[in-house]
Amino acid sequence: MARCRCCWRKVLLYVCTSFICMALLFVYVAIMLCMNMNTTVTPRTGVKVQSQKSPHFVASGMLNNKGFAPLPKTFWEKHLDNMAFWNRLQLTIDRHFNAILHPSKAQRGLQNNSFDDFLLKQSFSEVIDMDHLNDILDNLPQEMQEFVSYMQNRDYPILLQPDGACGAPAKEEKEPPLLLLAIKTTEMNFMNRQAIRQTWGQTGWVAGQKTNEVVRGYIRRVFLLGKENQRESGVDVSESLKLESERYGDILQWDFEDKFFHLALKDVLFWSWFSRSCNRTRFIFKGDDDVFVNTPNMIAYLQDQLKKPQAYKSMINFMVGDVIRSAIPNRTNKSKYFIPDSFYNGYYPRYAGGGGVVYSGLLAKRLHHVSKRVHLFPIDDVYVGMCMSQLNALPIHHPAFLTFDFPEKEEELCSYHTVLLVHKRSANQMVKLWDDVKKTRTQCRDVALRIGDERKKDPKL
Structure with a gap:
């Protein structure tokens, strides 16, 4: 009986030892196959999945065939030596x-x-x-070197700001402002500001005409400025600007030099001011002081957006304008939009370009937060697109934003009733256009907003 038990023990030990050895061998073979796959070509696709000498990290497990998504782009580069x-x-x-x-x-x-x-x-x-x-x-060009020297600084004090909490207030407002007009200007452009105040930039209760309905909304206004370089201009307009601010209460000025490469800084500082001062404003129009805006059309369009299903959710990322896609930097060194490849390489993100864009107050506050993790860029609308990309949000294209003007020979009696914005217009043109739009409002009341997509090339490209 004892011999029988001893024999069974030997048999059991032999079987277990063999099984363990086979298992270890299987694990070893599996590991070697996996390591080999990382340095060889995948037989199903013919695409190299990962090379040990590659400077990039690539997510594994993606195949390039009809049943799977394509091989992903790199998440990040290990070395920065060759980057702009x-x-x-x-x-x-x-x-x-x-x-x-x-x-x-x-x-x-x-x-x-x-x-x-x-x-x-x-x-x-x-x-x-x-x-x-x-x-x-x-x-780098001299102007670009100057930009680099101050691009990390965003701490500029406010010199002048509106009397109202959120721009020049309307009289006897009975509900929160529907729209804040935030207009980028300079100290010297008084004529443009005055034309805007008298025409499309009037504050107060503004009526918007729809097909069978009149809709209304309160409008406020603020002009965004830096300081003029007195050495270059030879003129000191600071005192006259103070008087202008006292009279109209719509000037928001910071203590930095007002130049083209500082336009993105205006966005960042405006978002900060808006987040502190404008808790109830629904929409913002951010634009240049040389555009003409059909404000009644804008009011009607924005009221329509608020009536859409689940409007509150869509307002979180709402931005509309003339959207530029797949743009590349302008490499012509004589252009004011010139960006050297040593400063930036790659495509621009999708952005709303030109003289004006509309976005929600909710989005403005989100842009304020996310801008703290995006370095300033010399071109302001591209920078806004970069911040939108960080939020995983996309601007909406609308053909009624004519940031590159009408197509040739198109201006007719009711043309300006089909748009939300036209760029560029002088102060005198704004006054005349506003008068014409008011005179033709009755006969053009049934004209719809533009639905075409005729756009000229963006000069930033």
């Missing part, structure tokens, strides 16, 4: 909020919807310390 200056700066910020690299930080950022200002300056210091960067900066 702005791309390097932004990549350091994006890495900080990358859900794979820093899941806890990214989650806190999403939950709080706020981002630390110091990260912008910290990333700037990291990139500035990189080797050979001084050579890149020295080869």
Whole structure:
């Protein structure tokens, strides 16, 4: 009996040992196959999945055939040596909020919807310390070098601001403002501001005409300015601007030099001011001081948006204008939109270009928060598109925003009743157009907004 038990033990030990060895061998073969697949061509697709010498990280498991999505683009680059200056700066910020690299930080950022200002300056210091960067900066145009020298600074005090909490108020407002007109201007452009005040930029209770209905909404107004360079202009208009502010109560001025590359800074500072001062405003029109806006049409259009199903949810990302897609930077060094490839490379994000865009007050507050994680860019509407991209939001294109004017030989009696905005118009033209629109309102009341998509090339491209 004892011998029998001993034999069975030997048999059991032999079987178990063999099974364990086979299992270990199987695991070893499986590991070797997986490692080999990362350095070979996938037989089903003929696409190299991952090379150990590649400078990029590529998500695995994606196949390029009819049944699967294509192979993904890189999430981030391991080395920054060959990247343009702005791309390097932004990549350091994006890495900080990358859900794979820093899941806890990214989650806190999403939950709080706020981002630390110091990260912008910290990333700037990291990139500035990189080797050979001084050579890149020295080869930039002078205006671009000046932009780089101040692009990390966003702390500018307010010199003048409106009397009302949110722009020049309307008299006896009985409900929250529907629309705030936020117009970018300069100290010297008094004639444009005055024309806007007398025409399409009037504050108060404005009626919008629909087919069988009159809709209304309160409008407020604010002009956005920096300071004029007195050495270049030879004129000091600061005192006259103070008098203008006292009379109209619609001037918002910061203590920075007003120049083309500072337009994106105006957006950032305006979003901050709006978030503090305009809790109840539904929409913002942000535009230049050389556009003509059909304000009654704008009121009717925005009231329609508020009546759509689930309007509140759509307002979170609502932005409408003349949308530019798949744009590339302008590499012509004589253009004011010139962006050297050493400063920025790649496509621009989708953005609403030209002289004017409309977005919701809810979106303005979100743009204020997300702008703290996006480095300033020399072109303002492209920068807004970058912030929208960070929010995973897309602007809506509307053909009634004619930021590149009417197509040739199209202006007719009712043409200006078909638009929301036309760019560019002088102060005298604004006054005349406003008078013409009022005179022809009855005979053109049934004219609908434009639905075509005829646009000229964006000069930024």
